[in-house]
């Protein structure tokens with residue numbers, strides 16, 4: 001990448017318009033650390049805006065792919081084209097050499113994972129490792145932007161001192177702001193470009209100002225500056241906790257469907273007629289390395305007990321076991337000869353297929369995926385667990401992997417639909433031997449219309465929480481109704497991450513169907 005007169009935004013003496021001109025003409029080189037599901041789209045949009053971006057990743061395969069103008073992130077409309085164009089135009093390149101990239105850059109964007117350790121405490125080693133790379137090339141006037149979701153207080157108490165100590169600069173010689181990514185897999189480019197206002201919070205006012213200039217140029221939406229970095233970090237984590245708690249509420253109320261003999265999903269959709277009600281979707285659990293992780297960024301260090309946040313985590317983490325319990329009840333209802341009262345389980349030696357291992361349809365991510373909990377519980381119960389997933393190898397998660405096309409060849413006692421990938425829409429249910437099906441995502445329900453002859457009719461379908469069509473879960477021991485309407489054989493799948501709430505009351509919780 002050609003060398004240009006370099007400009008630093010932090011404490012710049014240039015006019016606002018001159019700063020913007022420098023940014024959008026490549027005179028303020030940018031380094032983006034982390035080229036994953038969120039980092040690559042972000043680097044692409046930075047390249048589109050500034051024309052001078054170096055992406056940094058520790059994975060040589062990622063760097064090789066991006067440097068070749070290719071895209072390793074699946075399921076992101078427009079991303080492969082954007083990466084190809086920006087690399088071809090010399091506006092984006094990739095490297096594994098973080099310190100070298102830092103030496104060339106004047107804006108440093110950190111978007112690597114913020115995970116949990118064995119004790120569910122935040123693990124910032126990756127972020128700190130990137131801070132080491134940045135510090136190796138940090139110069140007065142540089143701006144560091146943290147986009148990785150962080151426990152509130154991290155920029156002020158960890159990153160700023162770390163960067164200062166490792167670079168030898170005084171804390172007030174460089175800028176540091178927290179600017180969270182409000183993006184979802186499946187709509188990342190749309191979101192990065194400005195689906196939502198961009199939150200910006202600096203460790204000082206000058207950092208907030210400089211970062212606001214950057215995102216005012218990068219995003220089509222408003223920039224929403226807040227008082228400081230800690231407030232911005234809290235905004236992001238609170239968004240996630242709101243979601244986790246509301247999913248837990250949906251899961252808890254959804255479990256009432258059996259004993260009430262109703263469809264909780266129908267009740268939720270109706271309750272959501274009210275703008276003040278946003279009941280989310282019940283399901284087999286909460287996956288990904290975001291929503292199930294962010295509450296621990298508070299639970300780990302807060303003095304406040306945070307009972308609701310903690311209980312919600314426990315409810316959601318308990319959903320895979322609920323799914324397996326419901327499955328056991330279905331099998332017991334159709335199988336004779338198993339003495340459940342004597343502690344025998346119909347799951348013993350049963351062949352159970354788990355459909356969908358990743359945490360969301362179309363997203364190649366398995367961290368905290370509910371399917372892993374379902375597989376482990378089935379394995380524990382002595383079942384022969386088979387797995388089907390178009391994006392990952394179920395064999396790596398404790399199941400015997402088969403292809404979707406091979407389902408008819410399997411002698412199956414039950415099928416559990418955990419994550420409704422698009423590809424599962426091609427399953428020909430009427431070619432399968434009659435079996436028990438637990439639909440964790442209400443993905444088998446068609447438009448609620450009753451088809452006279454449906455491909456699923458030969459099977460016994462149990463829909464967790466009931467179906468949006470109004471059918472209650474089917475035949476669970478506690479259910480008072482079994483006269484449920486058959487569902488049609490279509491699968492509603494998809495990767496539409498966050499449909500806008502519609503006047504039918506669908507919330508943005510229904511990202512799985």
Ligand SMILES: NC(=O)C1=CN([C@@H]2O[C@H](COP(=O)(O)OP(=O)(O)OC[C@H]3O[C@@H](n4cnc5c(N)ncnc54)[C@H](O)[C@@H]3O)[C@@H](O)[C@H]2O)C=CC1
Nearest residue numbers: 034035036037038039057058059112113114148149181185
């Ligand atoms: N995935 C999502 O839906 C969203 C994620 N976020 C946040 O974005 C951050 C990144 O998440 P994802 O992109 O999903 O992660 P990811 O796991 O898809 O990608 C992370 C990338 O960082 C690379 N990496 C790891 N250590 C590195 C290091 N020391 N230096 C440079 N690269 C390194 C990995 O090789 C990988 O390519 C997280 O903090 C997450 O909380 C925010 C909004 C949405």
Ligand SMILES: CC(=O)N[C@@H]1[C@@H](OP(=O)(O)OP(=O)(O)OC[C@H]2O[C@@H](n3ccc(=O)[nH]c3=O)[C@H](O)[C@@H]2O)O[C@H](C(=O)O)[C@@H](O)[C@@H]1O
Nearest residue numbers: 182183184239243280281283286287288290359509510511
């Ligand atoms: C507040 C919010 O909506 N956060 C989004 C979330 O995206 P993420 O890809 O993690 O997926 P998600 O749609 O929240 O789903 C997480 C998990 O929860 C499950 N889920 C989701 C919604 C729901 O009503 N019921 C439910 O069971 C999903 O199946 C999945 O297993 O986390 C992202 C993040 O911050 O990483 C964030 O940018 C996204 O906007």
